[in-house]
Amino acid sequence: MTPPPIHILLADDHLVVRAGLLALLSTQADFEVVGEAANGREAVEKVLDLQPDVLLLDLEMPEMDGVEVIQALKEEGVAARVIVFTVFDTDERVLAAVQAGAQGYLLKGAPRDELFRAVRVVYEGGSLLQPIVASKLMRQMQEQANPDRSDMVETLSTREQEVLGKLALGLQNKEIAAQLQITERTVKFHVSSILAKLGAGNRTEAVTIAAQRGIIDL
């Protein structure tokens, strides 16, 4: 007798990606794609409805992004295990997804076997990250554990992230101060902290670095 297949739900806003995953996964006898979702909200609904074993989830989606989907599922107390499947490989995004509770992280373009293995491993309760992703994550973790390394990447406080967002819009300190109801002096303080933590020489470079690392979205 054959074992029951692994039930998989696909969540991606691009038709071709869903079609591709369906085509690839269908070649495996122990996989069964039970449904598809084209946005985050739909993904959450279908997980609750269809109770898949594994959710293949894109991070960039309309309505609700991938990290939010994972968090929503957690609040619902859902058992499904999640593999993030995306084009992003920046430290921050990987960390956010894993912290939210993803068990796997694959980059689009991952080879067939890696995809198949990830589904099986995660289904069995394990975790699987692509080597490139794993190393990024490791580095992040180590840096958070040793806050006294010289080459560390410090995390921005929530306030600093707020200010950073305003910087990206091209606002000047005075305008930021008004919007955040604080003094211009305080804004300068935060900006200096941001520059130091990101290793930037000025606000423009800070925005570029933040965008590259996935800390902010332009």
Place this chain on the structure above:
Amino acid sequence: MTPPPIHILLADDHLVVRAGLLALLSTQADFEVVGEAANGREAVEKVLDLQPDVLLLDLEMPEMDGVEVIQALKEEGVAARVIVFTVFDTDERVLAAVQAGAQGYLLKGAPRDELFRAVRVVYEGGSLLQPIVASKLMRQMQEQANPDRSDMVETLSTREQEVLGKLALGLQNKEIAAQLQITERTVKFHVSSILAKLGAGNRTEAVTIAAQRGIIDL
């Protein structure tokens, strides 16, 4: 008797996307996928080798990007017609692709029928842009035709684009001047032009706007 099928070559660096396109296109009796390429260089080689009727081309690829592929094919005098198939929908990228010689421009996530129709239309010598893409292109063209409109989006001169690139790196005027072998004063002049053309209030906003429009890549 059935007519000969339309020969299609797929060029995308992501396995799933190629698999998805293959799966979707294979449902049509008059389509035949004759090959796949995972990067730009390979795409050019395979077009020359396999002589497809239509090339489905991603813009973002390693080795050689989509626009470069189109240009390379043009220099080789190849007859194949090109449909750009990408996630980017910024004005600049669309314009660049169409100017380089693409006959179609589809966004990933385009519905089945639109994809099929695009292949057939382009094969028969026509052009097809998704409505969203078409409107962006139209706007660009109109703005270039009327250089005296108030809401126009002016194009940056080559020198300005150079300076813009340096701005994104967070360099200051003095540093840019040194790198470009010009006076700091001249750099200021170019920066001012860039700000005016992009509608930015300062260099930081200019970088953000440029990144959003696809003028620069971070």
Place this chain on the structure above:
DNA sequence: TCCCTCCCTGTCCCAAAGTACAGGTTCCCG
């Protein structure tokens, strides 16, 4: 040829950015 665009340079000037130094609060964790 004339005009227009791009590229380049200069001086003056003020506002904005960023640093240095010094200090305050609250809140949470061990």
Place this chain on the structure above:
DNA sequence: CGGGAACCTGTACTTTGGGACAGGGAGGGA
């Protein structure tokens, strides 16, 4: 309760950024 982290504020200072105004040379198209 002590200590750290995040957040906030202040004065004083130097450097950078960007605008206003004015100009010159090279090259392409009507």
